[in-house]
Amino acid sequence: MARVSTDELGAAASAGSAGLTSDTAAERLRVDGPNLLPTTRPAPAWRKLAAELTHFFALMLWVAAALALVADMPQLTVAIVVVILVNGLFAFVQEERAEKASARLRDLLPATVTVRRSGELRTIDAADVVVGDVLVIAGGDRVPADGTLTVIHDLAVDESTLTGESEPIHKKPGESVWAGTYAIGGQGEAIAVATAADTRLAGIAALTAGVRRPRSPLAAELHRVVRAIAVLAAAVGGAFFGLSLLIGSPAHEGFVLALGVTVALVPEGLLPTVTLSLAMGAQRMSHRQALVRHLEAVENLGSTTVICTDKTGTLTQNRMTVTEAWTPAGTVTAVGEGYEPTGRVDGTDSALAAAGHLGQVAVAASQGGIVFQNGAWSAVGDPMEAALDAFARRTVGLTDPHRPLPGRRFAFDPQRRRESAITGSTLMLKGAPDSVLPLCTSPGAPVLAAAHRAVDDMAGRGLRVLAAATRDLPDAAGPVERVEQNLTLVGLFGIEDPPRPTVAAALEAARRAHIRVVMLTGDHPATAVAVAREIGLVGDESRTLVAEGDDLPEHDDALGELLDRDGVLVSRVSPEQKLAVARALQARGHVVAMTGDGVNDGPALREADIGVAMGRGGTDVAREAADLVLLDDDFSTIVAAVEQGRATYANIRRFLTYHLTSNVAELTPFVVWAMSGSRIPLAIGVLQVLCIDIVTDLLPALALGGEPPGKGVMDRRPERRHLLDRNLLARVFGVLGPVEAAAAMTAFLVVLWISGWRVGTDPPTGAALVTASGSAFTAIILGQIANAFACRSATRPVWQLGWRTNPLLLWAVTVETAILVMLLTIGPLAALLGQSPPSIAGWAIAAAGMPALLGADYMYKSLRGRQRPGP
Ligand code: ADP
Ligand code: MG
Numbered sequence: 007m008a009r010v011s012t013d014e015l016g017a018a019a020s021a022g023s024a025g026l027t028s029d030t031a032a033e034r035l036r037v038d039g040p041n042l043l044p045t046t047r048p049a050p051a052w053r054k055l056a057a058e059l060t061h062f063f064a065l066m067l068w069v070a071a072a073l074a075l076v077a078d079m080p081q082l083t084v085a086i087v088v089v090i091l092v093n094g095l096f097a098f099v100q101e102e103r104a105e106k107a108s109a110r111l112r113d114l115l116p117a118t119v120t121v122r123r124s125g126e127l128r129t130i131d132a133a134d135v136v137v138g139d140v141l142v143i144a145g146g147d148r149v150p151a152d153g154t155l156t157v158i159h160d161l162a163v164d165e166s167t168l169t170g171e172s173e174p175i176h177k178k179p180g181e182s183v184w185a186g187t188y189a190i191g192g193q194g195e196a197i198a199v200a201t202a203a204d205t206r207l208a209g210i211a212a213l214t215a216g217v218r219r220p221r222s223p224l225a226a227e228l229h230r231v232v233r234a235i236a237v238l239a240a241a242v243g244g245a246f247f248g249l250s251l252l253i254g255s256p257a258h259e260g261f262v263l264a265l266g267v268t269v270a271l272v273p274e275g276l277l278p279t280v281t282l283s284l285a286m287g288a289q290r291m292s293h294r295q296a297l298v299r300h301l302e303a304v305e306n307l308g309s310t311t312v313i314c315t316d317k318t319g320t321l322t323q324n325r326m327t328v329t330e331a332w333t334p335a336g337t338v339t340a341v342g343e344g345y346e347p348t349g350r351v352d353g354t355d356s357a358l359a360a361a362g363h364l365g366q367v368a369v370a371a372s373q374g375g376i377v378f379q380n381g382a383w384s385a386v387g388d389p390m391e392a393a394l395d396a397f398a399r400r401t402v403g404l405t406d407p408h409r410p411l412p413g414r415r416f417a418f419d420p421q422r423r424r425e426s427a428i429t430g431s432t433l434m435l436k437g438a439p440d441s442v443l444p445l446c447t448s449p450g451a452p453v454l455a456a457a458h459r460a461v462d463d464m465a466g467r468g469l470r471v472l473a474a475a476t477r478d479l480p481d482a483a484g485p486v487e488r489v490e491q492n493l494t495l496v497g498l499f500g501i502e503d504p505p506r507p508t509v510a511a512a513l514e515a516a517r518r519a520h521i522r523v524v525m526l527t528g529d530h531p532a533t534a535v536a537v538a539r540e541i542g543l544v545g546d547e548s549r550t551l552v553a554e555g556d557d558l559p560e561h562d563d564a565l566g567e568l569l570d571r572d573g574v575l576v577s578r579v580s581p582e583q584k585l586a587v588a589r590a591l592q593a594r595g596h597v598v599a600m601t602g603d604g605v606n607d608g609p610a611l612r613e614a615d616i617g618v619a620m621g622r623g624g625t626d627v628a629r630e631a632a633d634l635v636l637l638d639d640d641f642s643t644i645v646a647a648v649e650q651g652r653a654t655y656a657n658i659r660r661f662l663t664y665h666l667t668s669n670v671a672e673l674t675p676f677v678v679w680a681m682s683g684s685r686i687p688l689a690i691g692v693l694q695v696l697c698i699d700i701v702t703d704l705l706p707a708l709a710l711g712g713e714p715p716g717k718g719v720m721d722r723r724p725e726r727r728h729l730l731d732r733n734l735l736a737r738v739f740g741v742l743g744p745v746e747a748a749a750a751m752t753a754f755l756v757v758l759w760i761s762g763w764r765v766g767t768d769p770p771t772g773a774a775l776v777t778a779s780g781s782a783f784t785a786i787i788l789g790q791i792a793n794a795f796a797c798r799s800a801t802r803p804v805w806q807l808g809w810r811t812n813p814l815l816l817w818a819v820t821v822e823t824a825i826l827v828m829l830l831t832i833g834p835l836a837a838l839l840g841q842s843p844p845s846i847a848g849w850a851i852a853a854a855g856m857p858a859l860l861g862a863d864y865m866y867k868s869l870r871g872r873q874r875p876g877p
Contacts, residue, residue, distance in 0.1 A: 023156065023197070024125035025140035031123060034136035041135045041151055041201040043208055054101070058094040063236060063272060070265050077258045081838070082265070085693050089269070092700050100278035104285035104301075110292075117626075119150045120386065122195070127377055127386050139198045144373060144387075145191040145417055146605045146625025149183045152205045153196030159415035160192030164627075168210060188627050190605045192417055193373065228280055231730055232273060239271030246680060253684050266692035267676050269699070273665055280658055283711040287654030295637040296647035297621065303633040306615045307599070307651030310521060311724045312591050313644055314584070314600040314614070317527040317537055318470075319389075319623045320641045322503040326390045328397035329469065332460040333360035333497035334453045340400060345376045345383045345392050347399035358401065364497035365398030367474045370434035371427050373417075389623070390472070393501055394436075416486045420528055420581055420604055426490055433477040433489060439498065440530065440578070442473035446495040453495070460498055461530070468536030469500040470529060509541045512642030517572075519720040521648065524574045526584055526600075531577035544573040555579035558586070565590035581606035588614045597724065599644060601636075602628050618644060652724075653715035656800070661707040662730070663738055664790070664797040668698055670743025671750055671786045678751060685766055687775060689754040689782040691840050702787055702825055705818035706794040713798060713812050733800070733870070741866045742796065742859060746789035749855025753781040757848045773842075780830055780841035781848025785855050787826045791819050792856040796863040801871060803864045 026034075058064070067090050074082040117132035122140040132150040135141070141153055143161065155161070155177055162174040165187045174190055177183065183196050186207035202208065243264035250260030284301040291298055291307075298304055318324060330339045336357030342349020353361065369375065374387020375395035385392030418425035424437020435442065439461045446454055457473075464471045475493035516523050525543055527534045535552055538544045544552075551571065555578045559565045568574075569591060576587070581604065588610050591598045600614035603624030611617030611631040619632035620639040629635055636643045675689035761774035770778070794815060795804045809816070829835055830843045844852060 023122065023140050023195075025122035026136070026138050027124050031134075031136050031139065034138065035134055038136060039202065040133040042133050043202065043205075051098075051102075055094060055098045058097045058101075059090060062233070064090050064094060066236065066240070066272075067269070070269070073261070074265065077261050079258065079262065082262065082692065085696055086265075086269070089696050089700055096700075096704070097278040100282040104278075104281045107285040107289045110289070117148070117150075119147070120144075127375075128379065129386055135198055135201055137198050137201055141196045141198055142193070143183065143189045143196060144193045145189050145419075146627050147189045148626035148630070149185055149187050149189065149196075150201075151185050151198040152200040152207075153183050153198045155179050155181050155183060155194050155196045157195040158192070159194065160417065161189060161194035162191040164188045164190045168206060188605075188630065190627060191419070193415060228277055232276060236272045239268045242271065243268035246676065249680050250684075255684060262692055263676060263679070263688070266695055267673065269692060269696060271669055271673060273669065273699075276662065276665060279661060279707055279711055282708075283654055283658050283661075286712065287650055287657075290654075291647050291650045292637075294646040294650070295621075295640070295643045296650070297635040297637055298647075299633055299635065303616060304651050304654050306597065307634065307647050308653075308655040309597045309724050310599045310616060310648050310651070311596045312522045312524060312598050313516065313648075314524045314526050314587060314591075314598060315618075315641055315644070316601050316603065317525055317529060317534060318503060319603065319620060319639050320601050320636075321509050321525070321541060321543075322505050322537065324389050324503065324623055324639065326393035326470070326501050326503045328393050328499050329502045330464070330500040331361045331364055331397070331497055332457065332464070332500070333357060333364055334449055334456075334495075335360035337460075338401070340397055342396060342400050345385050345396050347376065347383060347396050349396075349400045351397075351401050360497060362398070362402040364474055364499070365394065365401050367434045367476055367496050368394040368436045368472070368499065369398045370429050371425050371436040371474070373415075390470070390501060394472075394499065397499070416490065420606055422486075422490075423528065423578075424490065426486075428479065428489070431479050431481075433479055433493075434474075435476065435490060435493060436472055436474045438528070438530065438578075439471050439473040442475055442493065443495065445491055446475055446493045448494045457495055457498060462532060464498070464500040465530045465532035466536060467500075468502075468533060468540060470503055470533055472499045472501060473497075474499070505537060505541045506640055506642070508640060508642040512645040513542055515642075515645050515649075515720055519645075519648070520723040521645075522570070522572060522574075522596075524569060524576070524587070526576050526579045526587065528579060529577060534575055534577040538575050544575060551575065552577065555583045558583060562586075562590045562593050566594040570594055570596070581610060584610040585613055599634075599648075601644075602632075604628060607631070649715055649720050652719045652722075653713070656716070656719065657711050657713050659734060659800065660713060660797045661710040663734055663742070663800075664710055664793055665703060665707055666738045667742040667746055667793050668703055668786060668790050670739060671746040671789065672698060674747035674751060675754075675782065682765070686755075687758075687769060689751060690779055690786070693839050694779070694783050694841065697829065697839060698783075698786060698790070702822050703790060705821055706790065706815065709812060709815040709818040710794065710797055712814050716799065718801075737800075737863075737866060741862050742793055745859045745862045746786060746793065746855065749789055749852065749858060750782040750785040753785040753844065753848050753851040753855075754778045756851055757781045757845055760845070760847055776836075776840055776842045777845055777848065780836070781844035781852060783839070783841050784826065784830065784844050784848065785852035787822065788852050789855045789859055791822060792859045794819060796860055799867075801867055803867055804860055 067086055071083045071086040074086060118129050119132045119135060120142040121128055121130055121135065122142055127142060135150045141150065143149060156179060158177055158179050161177045163177055163183060164172060164174055165184065166172040167186050168184055177194065184207060185205040246267050247260045247264035250263055251257065284304045287304040288298045288301060315321060327342065328340055330337060336354050338351050338353030338357050338361045340349060340351045351358065372391035372394060374385065374391035376383050376392045377386050414428045416426045423441040424435060426433055426435035443454065443457060461471050474496045476496055477493050513523060523543060525534065525538055531552060531554060551574045553576050555576055559568060565586060569587060584600065584607065588598050588600050598614045599616035599618055600610055601618040602611045603620055605625055605627045607628050608631040611619065611628060616634055617632040618634045618636060619628040621635050621637040622639050634647060672695045678686050679688045757778040758770055758774060761770065763770040763774060798807050829839060830841065836842055
């Protein structure tokens with residue numbers, strides 16, 4: 007790899023190095039390769055498969071298989087081993103698909119950095135950084151490579167990713183910065199000395215590659231549920247064994263029963279299906295520009311009740327243009343396209359001259375600006391600063407891209423709401439008017455009063471207003487509060503930032519979905535209100551609340567109560583106040599999504615249930631803290647993600663309902679057998695149960711997991727509930743399960759009755775029993791087919807759902823029917839399962855079970871609908 011020569015370092019250290027030329031950089035990139043962490047080799051497939059075959063349930067089943075062998079029932083052993091293998095393979099494939107989906111998501115997040123090449127600032131892909139590049143690092147950036155610092159303005163770095171130590175470290179020139187750490191304040195320039203696999207981070211990443219993410223709350227809940235069911239199943243199985251011994255049946259028969267009950271009850275296939283559904287949900291979100299950073303965010307998004315959003319960039323386009331400027335010498339108006347430095351500025355000569363000075367002060371106090379890159383002018387850094395730069399060039403024809411390097415710089419922070427730099431012996435400052443005007447002592451009270459009026463006027467028209475001021479300093483020493491005082495006001499900018507065209511519709515959708523939207527902005531209240539009006543966030547005056555950050559109540563209860571209504575808007579809000587807002591809303595039971603872009607937004611993003619960061623604007627620190635990244639920075643993307651989250655959660659409940667229903671039907675024959683003291687024979691055997699669980703139920707469950715978002719998902723209230731809540735359990739154990747079980751038992755008993763057998767007499771003949779058992783089996787499968795359609799909605803009757811919206815389900819059901827016919831008619835298979843095709847009566851009853859199940863489901867749905875009038 008290329009090494010930085012001492013010469014190069016020396017040259018770079020003479021502040022303001024021009025950096026590499028594009029040719030050198032391209033050559034080094036070709037030789038050294040891209041600046042990417044070497045991907046750690048994933049565990050080999052056989053190891054993962056082995057893991058699937060040896061986890062908790064699998065081990066339980068292995069024990070069962072061994073016991074069956076000891077009890078001299080090799081058939082059962084083989085069957086159980088097949089269950090383990092099929093299940094393991096199924097889980098393996100699902101996990102693999104889920105993992106691939108997550109990996110693809112990671113690649114979507116763009117990582118760009120600012121470097122200086124051939125004397126100009128460039129925004130490049132982090133992967134294109136080469137050794138020798140001059141890295142321009144500002145608060146909020148992720149450091150892309152190991153480097154040696156050359157220029158520093160109060161640079162503070164958070165190295166916790168490497169050291170675990172989260173205290174900010176204040177750097178000095180000559181010290182190192184490390185790839186993967188975050189700048190959290192100030193700025194600096196560093197010359198890259200190591201990239202990719204040579205960085206310190208790469209060494210550490212190799213060490214930690216094996217560490218697994220902790221389980222998500224949803225996965226944890228599911229594990230608990232499934233484990234509880236398994237323990238219950240084993241207990242019931244044990245009880246059956248004891249009971250059968252009491253009744254006096256042979257031990258091995260009792261054992262088969264116990265095993266059957268246990269296996270019937272354990273929903274082995276559920277966990278991987280849930281993971282896959284979440285991954286599919288995440289992937290659908292990414293098609294809509296919403297990138298989730300962990301799968302559980304999909305679940306949380308679905309239950310979001312409040313979205314706290316900032317204004318700039320999320321509700322507005324963040325394409326800023328200075329349209330007017332106020333100076334003591336008069337006002338100028340500007341017209342120009344985007345970030346082109348050409349355009350027209352109108353005003354009197356003296357106003358134009360003053361506006362020219364104003365522009366230069368603002369540019370001197372900026373880091374971002376516009377550059378000519380790839381044949382067009384574009385913004386580097388903060389779009390507002392780019393707009394200021396474009397305005398300055400439009401006004402005075404400023405063409406020189408080299409700005410004088412300031413002696414000292416006080417970076418923007420959201421508490422001060424201003425930024426300044428000392429050039430020579432002059433302080434150049436820009437910032438929010440309410441933070442700058444109070445510090446101005448000249449040019450005299452009447453002019454400052456006029457400035458205040460100008461601020462109100464421009465803000466009232468929805469313009470973002472920025473003030474610029476200067477101060478002559480004999481020396482640049484002292485802390486920022488001492489330096490930024492006794493200012494001379496130079497003028498004001500009125501900056502336009504049009505709302506995003508999609509926002510009004512998204513706000514309407516959020517309202518319909520009963521999700522509150524709160525605007526939290528650092529901007530002036532008048533600007534905030536004007537924008538909020540324009541997009542329809544606030545309308546009806548009486549219900550609108552406009553508060554300023556500093557006026558918010560301290561206490562959580564009071565704060566929560568204040569915010570918990572429609573049309574809330576908080577202006578001049580600080581990051582600490584955002585954190586307090588998230589806490590207060592959560593204390594009232596809300597599920598909070600909160601956007602943030604700055605370094606200081608990290609805590610609020612982490613505290614919120616869904617921290618939302620921007621893919622384009624904003625800082626790397628915010629993205630790191632977020633659960634959801636908006637690739638297009640657009641508010642409406644949050645709403646789209648909520649919709650998909652709701653749909654995914656609904657799907658998981660769909661196949662849970664589906665799967666548990668057949669468990670009830672499978673368990674019933676065993677219960678009936680036991681309750682009757684074995685006078686009623688077993689309707690279905692263990693092998694038939696296994697067949698339903700791992701063969702016929704699988705495809706419809708998967709298809710239900712892929713159900714597209716229903717039309718109604720955004721017309722409902724948000725719901726925060728457990729997966730297995732009372733409604734789901736009531737539907738499964740009170741309606742669907744019993745009907746399916748009744749159909750199976752009726753088919754079984756009627757077929758036996760017709761064959762001449764009566765309860766209490768000698769056991770039925772073999773031929774009668776296998777026909778009856780085949781009828782019961784058929785009834786359960788047909789019941790599950792009807793059930794698959796019933797489960798498509800938890801509220802609407804089957805016949806109101808579109809047939810074409812889930813073609814996968816039609817396929818799944820077709821395949822399921824074909825499998826049923828094969829299991830009944832292929833001699834050896836049927837014999838193994840202990841069944842034969844149903845008699846006519848058997849078919850009739852099994853088929854009648856379908857409308858019975860749908861009818862019962864319909865009655866349940868309409869009863870519930872009446873209880874809880876829908877929105
Ligand atoms: P928003 O909620 O609109 O994103 P911010 O918190 O980013 O607001 O900014 C708050 C105020 O601080 C802005 O209205 C502006 O007046 C001022 N401001 C923002 N960025 C800068 C900057 N880079 N330099 C100086 N002042 C700034
Ligand atoms: Mg902002």
